[in-house]
Each structure stands twice: as structure tokens, then as C-alpha cells.
Amino acid sequence: MQLQCPMPKLDFDIITMGHGSGGLLTNRLLDSGVFDLLKNDLLNERHDGAIFDTQAGKLAFSTDSYVISPIFFPGGNIGELAINGTVNDLAMCGARARYLSLAFIIEEGLNMQEFWEVLVGIKFAAQQADVHIVTGDTKVVERGKGDKIFINTSGMGMLHPKADIRKSRVQPDDVLLISGPIATHGVAILSVRQGLEFESSIESDTTNLNHTVMRLLDTCGQDVHLLHDPTRGGVATVLNELVRDTGLGIDLQEAAIPVLEEVASACELLGLDPLYVANEGVFLAVVAAEAAESALDVLKSDANGLHAAIIGNITTQHPRQVVLRSKIGGRRVVNMPIGEQLPRIC
Amino acid sequence: MKYISEFRDADLVARYLEEIHRTATRPWSIMEVCGGQTHSLVKNGILQMLPEQVRMVHGPGCPVCVTPLNLIDKAVYLALEKGTILCSFGDMLRVPGSSQSLLEAKAAGGDVRILYSPLEAVKIARENPGREVVFFAVGFETTAPANALSVLHAQRSGITNYSILTSHVVVPPAIEAVMNDPDSNIQGFLAAGHVCAIMGMDEYFPLVERYQIPIVVTGFEPVDLAQGILMTVRQLEQGSHQLENQYARVVRPEGNPEARKVIEQVFRISDRDWRGIGNIPLSGYELRPEFAAYDATLKFDIVIPHASESKECIAGQVLKGIKKPHECPQFGKKCTPQHPLGAPMVSSEGACAAYYHFSQALADTETA
Structure with missing residues (x-):
């Protein structure tokens, strides 16, 4: 994150219950922080909600909550994640995000400097994604009832005119692409999680994908049958949901799946399978076979898709199963994870 | 040398597999002792690439699997009833105890933490002097040196709120138990490479002689496993029984003397219960009496009913x-x-x- 915004002078260092009371303290917190930093015409109204015009066409609407720990991690913070996450959920619908809501649940005692950094992260990510935060909410809960800060964002976006993205459009022989190296975000978070810290230069790849997706839709339009960002549970979870819901199967080529060398090494050491590790700045695309090469070209010409690759295809051979051809030519079923992936002993 | 990619070389694996297909003329049952090897065989899809005659049998070398029910119940009790910070390797958390797993104990309010290293648990003890910290010290000879070292660290630093719940088992008696079982039909073993990296190879010579079976110390990557299986099949076909070392890039015949010294200093050999198998004499480690202050089972008054395994589980x-x-x-x-x-x-x-x-x-x- 390159954005530098000096924190305004305040007469408090930490956020207390009073800052969530709705009274003077709340106003001081919002005036000095949120409203000034994130200002735009709609937010400046400071009304209970935002009122805006819409163009003709379809709208997409999505929501997500962010509870990540730690709130600062290599390559980003919870604020950036909260913006990029909802922007990307809309992008996966084929929509370009326009307006977001932003709601904080802050644990009493949060350092104002930390809150400021989160806000700056939000501003930066919103600028990059070209979205406006138009309404919001701030609540403070007692110490021990939260984990520093939780954020919810909801967003609205205009659907790309050529977008028709639904699971039911996934067909046998469709090709599966990934826009970039997997597992980077999850490993970056693990590297700073208490008890598991290890030295690495791995940074989260959190970023908005809306511009990349719009370019893909400009070129490939209705040949894009499905988009998905494999966040929690990783690529394996998303693909298992896909085969469960469509009744089709997926063949995956292990050798084709991009993983940064340092991430792969960390996964080896930690006993984790990259296929199950969370991602942020990457997405899966299922496209018609005849459009696969042009989709790959579009992705590779985009800053978010330099390592894009065709990693598999949809098949009728093994319904409801994701089968991976290993690097040495063996086959195994890639299952839905049971819960959180737990590191192995040896 | 990158130490991983060349041992995942598809062409080399294919050559070894071809050689296994050519060499195996009769049915053979080979046990890979270590759970890490089982995992790799499955993950890489090697089992399906072997000829029908070569049957891999998955051995008892999964520390998570053989940790007795009773000890998991004790860990849950320490987390929930004694208010300790219970630290564990990740994959122990889901193993069911008689009423709940550590993951469920965590959800019920227990302070259960996943760590990669027991030394981290000592650090937590230092940072939380008002609380008792227990490390669930499970594993084979591979995790024993670090677990032993954590006790030495705590002792040297004068940390008294740290202890370990020990469930250490060792490989050679497990091989004996398998071979002594009249129903067993195992004809050769892949010994666990990482265990031998610590302990060396000496303890396997008597087993090769007594049971007249080939044992090949084997690594974990696809090339290692394919080569280890080939070496075993060759011996079986030739009717020989020798101790061989496929994993020479890591395993020295004498093992790691420093690590062995630490184990020896802190632990002594004891009888151990293995989940699903029962008691095997002299098959594990317990803390030496001079480290009794670090033994969680002695430090805490653990009152739990004796639990028995599901009768349906084989x-x-x-x-x-x-x-x-x-x-x-x-x-x-x-x-x-x-x-x-x-x-x-x-x-x-x-x-x-x-x-x-x-x-x-x-x-x-x-x-x-």
C-alpha cells in the first residue's frame, strides 16, 4: 500500500465504549476519521442511507464480513481486505462495484493509530477499485467481546452488459483457468499468526479484481460461464462446490497450477496443501473451450494475471468429483476439506 | 540442489515404476511404517501406479492415530477443567476423545493453541507466568528431540509453569508387534526416513535378522518411495533380507548424535499403550524421574473415568x-x-x- 495520510491530532489515543454511544465522542471519531478521509458527495450527506441514480440494466448486490486476525499482515490490512473482498464478490457476478457500505464493530481499547491505518487501507483500496463508500455504521463492544475490529461491507455494482455468469451455464469440456498463483494470501497470514510465526517475504496478494474481470468480459463475453474467487477453503473447496452443484466432474492438472516457489516451500514446511489455502487476489474462470486461449491472453496481459494458467477442464467422466493428475502422473480425488486445514505433525 | 523438485521428477518416478513392474513376478505385501509415507503415496497417486502384485500396507506410524483415547481425554480435561493453556500440533485437535476432541474443547472455552514447535509453548509459559502451559508431546522419535529440548529450556530458564503430556512412541517395537502377530503377512518394510535421521539404522539390524525380512530406510518424495519400493521388491524377489538405506542424503547410519543425546537426557524407555493395538512393552518414552516437575500427569490431579474404544472400530x-x-x-x-x-x-x-x-x-x- 503506497498511500500515506497523516493522522489528525486527537485528544484520545484509544477507542472507548463512549465512541460508540452515538453522542459527542462518536461524532468526534467519525469527523476526525471516517468522514474526512473517505469523503464523497453521497457520504457527505451524512444521512441514514445513500440515495443514488441507477442506469438501466441489472444490478448485483453482495455482502461479506471480515474478522481476520491479525488485522495487519504482510501486504495489507483488514481494511483493504474488506473493500477488495466485496468488490471481488461483485466482480465474480460479472458486475463492476460502484457503491459500498462500511460497518465497523470495534473492540473497546483499539489503538486510534491502528484504526487510522485501517481507514487509510480502506481509502487506498476504494481508490484503486474506483468505488465509493456511501453509508456506514460504527459500534464499539466491550473488551473481550471482539477481536480489535470486525468490518462488514456490502456493495452494489452494475452488471457488465455481456455478463451471463451462472453455475448452470457450466458445460462439459469447458476449460478452467486461474488468474494467478494460489495460496499466497493464506500463507502470508499464517506467517504472522501467533505461535506459527516464520520469517518470509511472502506478502498477501489482496487486490481488486474488478478491472481485470471487466476486461475479460469485454473480450470473452458470454463465453465466460462462471467466475469464482477461491477465498476461504481455497481452490479445492470452490471446485468441490462446483461439482456438487452441477453434477459434473473436474480434471485438474497439478503441474499447471501456479504456486510461488516461496509459498510452495512454506506449505511443505507447514504440512499444508496449497489447494486448501485461502486466496485473495486470484479468481477461477470457467470458459467455453473455444474461448480458452483468448481468455488466457486477456488475463496474461493484465497486471493481476501475469501468472494466469489453464489448470483443468470440466468433464462428465467422474460426476461430482474433482480428480487431480499429480505431477508424476498419478491420480487422486481432491475432497472438500472437513474444517479448517490443520497442520500435520510430520 | 533444491532437495525437493529433483525428487518429484516424473520421468525418474516412471523409470522406477517400470522397473518395479518388470521385477515383481509374485504377490508381495510391503508395509510403509510411517504415516507421512502413506500420505505421500496417496497424495501423489502412486498406489494406483504400482503393479497388482505389490500391495502396500499402511503401518502404525501415524502418531495421531496411535495416541491413546485416555491421553486425549486427559488433554481435554487439562484444557477445560484445569484452565491450562493446552498447546498441541495441529492434527491432534480433531481426533475424537471419549466425549470430545480438543477442537470441541476449544469451542467450549478451553484455551487450546496450535503450535509448530514445543519451544513456542515454553515462550508462552514465560509470557504467561500466572498460568499453567501444557504441551501435548505426541509423536515418534522425530518430534522427541524438540519436545525434550523444550523441557531442558524450561528448566534452564527457571520456568515452572510449563509441563508436557507425553505420548511418545518408537518405531522398532511396532515392527516387532506387527511381525509377532500371527495374522500378519507383511514381507518387507519401508522404514521411516525421518525417524532414522534421528536414531540411525542400528536398531533395525536385529529385526532384519530375527524376522528374515528386508527393511529399506525410505524418504517421502515420489522418487524416494518408488525407489524404496523397488529396492524392497528386488530383495524379495531375490530372497534376500538386508537393511538398506534409500534415504542416504538425509540418514546417516549413526543418526543424529546430538538429538539422541537430548532424548536420552530427558526421556527413558517405557511401556506404552497404542490406540487400537494395545500395550506394547518398551515401545515409548516417558520423562525421567529428575524431570517429574515437567510431567503434566504428575503435576495435575487428573480425574477422568477410564474410556474404552468404540467396539465397532477395527x-x-x-x-x-x-x-x-x-x-x-x-x-x-x-x-x-x-x-x-x-x-x-x-x-x-x-x-x-x-x-x-x-x-x-x-x-x-x-x-x-
Whole structure:
């Protein structure tokens, strides 16, 4: 994150219950922080909600909550994640995000400097994604009832005119692409999680994908049958949901799946399978076979898709199963994870 | 040398596999002792690439699988009833105790933490002087040096709020237990490379002689496993029984003397219960009396009823290679990774869990 915004002078260092009371303290917190930093015409109204015009066409609407720990991690913070996450959920619908809501649940005692950094992260990510935060909410809960800060964002976006993205459009022989190296975000978070810290230069790849997706839709339009960002549970979870819901199967080529060398090494050491590790700045695309090469070209010409690759295809051979051809030519079923992936002993 | 990619070389694996196909003329049953090897065989799809005559049997070398029910109950008790900070390796958390797992104890309010190193637990003890910190010290000879070192660290730093709940087992007596079982038909072993990296190879010579079986110390990457299996099959076909070392890039005949010294200083050999198998004499480690202050079972008054295993679980027969996981009547029915009856269905290294996934792959191959 390159954005530098000096924190305004305040007469408090930490956020207390009073800052969530709705009274003077709340106003001081919002005036000095949120409203000034994130200002735009709609937010400046400071009304209970935002009122805006819409163009003709379809709208997409999505929501997500962010509870990540730690709130600062290599390559980003919870604020950036909260913006990029909802922007990307809309992008996966084929929509370009326009307006977001932003709601904080802050644990009493949060350092104002930390809150400021989160806000700056939000501003930066919103600028990059070209979205406006138009309404919001701030609540403070007692110490021990939260984990520093939780954020919810909801967003609205205009659907790309050529977008028709639904699971039911996934067909046998469709090709599966990934826009970039997997597992980077999850490993970056693990590297700073208490008890598991290890030295690495791995940074989260959190970023908005809306511009990349719009370019893909400009070129490939209705040949894009499905988009998905494999966040929690990783690529394996998303693909298992896909085969469960469509009744089709997926063949995956292990050798084709991009993983940064340092991430792969960390996964080896930690006993984790990259296929199950969370991602942020990457997405899966299922496209018609005849459009696969042009989709790959579009992705590779985009800053978010330099390592894009065709990693598999949809098949009728093994319904409801994701089968991976290993690097040495063996086959195994890639299952839905049971819960959180737990590191192995040896 | 990058130490990983060249041992995942598809062409080299293919050459070894071809050689195995050419060499194996009769049916052979080979046990890979270590759960890490089982995991790698399944993950890389090697089992399906072997000829029909070569049957791999998945051994008892999964520390998660053989940790007794009673000890998991103790860990849960320490987390919930004694208010300790209970630290553990990750994959122990899902293993069912008699009433709950450590993961469930965590959800019920227990302070259960996943660590990669017991030394981290000592650090937590130093940072939380008002609380008791217990490390669930499970594993084979591989994790023993670090667990022993954590006790020495705590002692040297004068940390008194740290202790370990020990469930250490060792490999050679397990091989004996498998070979002494009249129902066993194992003809050769892949010994666990990382265990031998610590302990060396000496303790395996008597086993080779007594049971007249080939033992090949083997690594964990696809090339290692394919080569280790080939070396074993060659010996079997030639009727020889020798101790060989496939994993020479890591395993020295004398092992790691420093690590052995630390183990010896802190632990002594004791009888151990193995989940699903029962008591095996002289098959594990316990803390030496001079480290009694660091023994969680002595430090805390642990009052729990004796729990018995599910009668429907045939884990013992599976771990000794007498039955294949899918030969269990409850396999995939009452017992799944989501609702395991026994430990081998829990860990990703467990034979039942591995088969649960693998058998689906087999079903595909048949329909394909």
C-alpha cells in the first residue's frame, strides 16, 4: 500500500465504549476519521442511507464480513481486505462495484493509530477499485467481546452488459483457468499468526479484481460461464462446490497450477496443501473451450494475471468429483476439506 | 540442489515404476511404517501406479492415530477443567476423545493453541507466568528431540509453569508387534526416513535378522518411495533380507548424535499403550524421574473415568495391516472423516482417511 495520510491530532489515543454511544465522542471519531478521509458527495450527506441514480440494466448486490486476525499482515490490512473482498464478490457476478457500505464493530481499547491505518487501507483500496463508500455504521463492544475490529461491507455494482455468469451455464469440456498463483494470501497470514510465526517475504496478494474481470468480459463475453474467487477453503473447496452443484466432474492438472516457489516451500514446511489455502487476489474462470486461449491472453496481459494458467477442464467422466493428475502422473480425488486445514505433525 | 523438485521428477518416478513392474513376478505385501509415507503415496497417486502384485500396507506410524483415547481425554480435561493453556500440533485437535476432541474443547472455552514447535509453548509459559502451559508431546522419535529440548529450556530458564503430556512412541517395537502377530503377512518394510535421521539404522539390524525380512530406510518424495519400493521388491524377489538405506542424503547410519543425546537426557524407555493395538512393552518414552516437575500427569490431579474404544472400530487390525480400511463394515458408513469412529479416519496420514479418499479415486478409474 503506497498511500500515506497523516493522522489528525486527537485528544484520545484509544477507542472507548463512549465512541460508540452515538453522542459527542462518536461524532468526534467519525469527523476526525471516517468522514474526512473517505469523503464523497453521497457520504457527505451524512444521512441514514445513500440515495443514488441507477442506469438501466441489472444490478448485483453482495455482502461479506471480515474478522481476520491479525488485522495487519504482510501486504495489507483488514481494511483493504474488506473493500477488495466485496468488490471481488461483485466482480465474480460479472458486475463492476460502484457503491459500498462500511460497518465497523470495534473492540473497546483499539489503538486510534491502528484504526487510522485501517481507514487509510480502506481509502487506498476504494481508490484503486474506483468505488465509493456511501453509508456506514460504527459500534464499539466491550473488551473481550471482539477481536480489535470486525468490518462488514456490502456493495452494489452494475452488471457488465455481456455478463451471463451462472453455475448452470457450466458445460462439459469447458476449460478452467486461474488468474494467478494460489495460496499466497493464506500463507502470508499464517506467517504472522501467533505461535506459527516464520520469517518470509511472502506478502498477501489482496487486490481488486474488478478491472481485470471487466476486461475479460469485454473480450470473452458470454463465453465466460462462471467466475469464482477461491477465498476461504481455497481452490479445492470452490471446485468441490462446483461439482456438487452441477453434477459434473473436474480434471485438474497439478503441474499447471501456479504456486510461488516461496509459498510452495512454506506449505511443505507447514504440512499444508496449497489447494486448501485461502486466496485473495486470484479468481477461477470457467470458459467455453473455444474461448480458452483468448481468455488466457486477456488475463496474461493484465497486471493481476501475469501468472494466469489453464489448470483443468470440466468433464462428465467422474460426476461430482474433482480428480487431480499429480505431477508424476498419478491420480487422486481432491475432497472438500472437513474444517479448517490443520497442520500435520510430520 | 533444491532437495525437493529433483525428487518429484516424473520421468525418474516412471523409470522406477517400470522397473518395479518388470521385477515383481509374485504377490508381495510391503508395509510403509510411517504415516507421512502413506500420505505421500496417496497424495501423489502412486498406489494406483504400482503393479497388482505389490500391495502396500499402511503401518502404525501415524502418531495421531496411535495416541491413546485416555491421553486425549486427559488433554481435554487439562484444557477445560484445569484452565491450562493446552498447546498441541495441529492434527491432534480433531481426533475424537471419549466425549470430545480438543477442537470441541476449544469451542467450549478451553484455551487450546496450535503450535509448530514445543519451544513456542515454553515462550508462552514465560509470557504467561500466572498460568499453567501444557504441551501435548505426541509423536515418534522425530518430534522427541524438540519436545525434550523444550523441557531442558524450561528448566534452564527457571520456568515452572510449563509441563508436557507425553505420548511418545518408537518405531522398532511396532515392527516387532506387527511381525509377532500371527495374522500378519507383511514381507518387507519401508522404514521411516525421518525417524532414522534421528536414531540411525542400528536398531533395525536385529529385526532384519530375527524376522528374515528386508527393511529399506525410505524418504517421502515420489522418487524416494518408488525407489524404496523397488529396492524392497528386488530383495524379495531375490530372497534376500538386508537393511538398506534409500534415504542416504538425509540418514546417516549413526543418526543424529546430538538429538539422541537430548532424548536420552530427558526421556527413558517405557511401556506404552497404542490406540487400537494395545500395550506394547518398551515401545515409548516417558520423562525421567529428575524431570517429574515437567510431567503434566504428575503435576495435575487428573480425574477422568477410564474410556474404552468404540467396539465397532477395527483400527488395531488396520494399523497392523491385517485388514484394509475398506474391509471394515463401518468404513464410509458410520465412520467417515466428518464422523470418525477411530483415529485412523481422522489424520490425513491415517490409513482409513487416506483410503476414504483413495477409494473414491478407484471408483472413478473403474467408471472411466
